[in-house]
Amino acid sequence: MGETITYVRGDATAPQGKGVKIVAHVCNDLGGWGKGFVLAVSRRWPEPEAAYRRWHRERAGNGFGLGAVQLVRVGPHLWVANLVGQRGIRTGRSSGAPVRYEAIDTALATLGGHALRLGASVHMPRIGCGLAGGRWERVEPLVTARLGDRGVPVTVYDH
Secondary structure, eight states: OOOOEEEEEEEEOOOSSSSSSEEEEEESSSOOOOOOOHHHHHOOOOOOOOOOOHHHHHHGGTSTTTTTTEEEEEETTTEEEEEEEOOSSSOOOOOOOOOHHHHHHHHHHHHHHHHHTOOOOOESSSTTSSSOOOOOOHHHHHHHHTTTTTTOEEEEEEO
């Protein structure tokens, strides 16, 4: 029943294959959007950044926070999922990585529901492993459990 993760070389903002696709990536909980994979997202589509900034600005009443998911439509069969899975950002004096695996897990579970409802495949870089400082060997089992095991096809892109 489950789907295994497919690894490809390429750009996750140019997802491969047919059908409805969701490009998923991890954001921080500070409203910051300016480094890493989000720059590639913004070069291709303005909507996810604008939606994320608005979501953060109006966070008092909309559920924004660790583990939350925002689905932004960027084309007829294409969505971007902003997953809040990073606590703050890494600075010179901060200790430890900003990644929050439990928040990524929660967000992936929600994303799985969206993907099944839309009949979509999910496309992502190695989420949580860039600026968030996470380790793929901790993230991959979450992707498998929350998406692959529920029958959602996942493609992970390595540049």
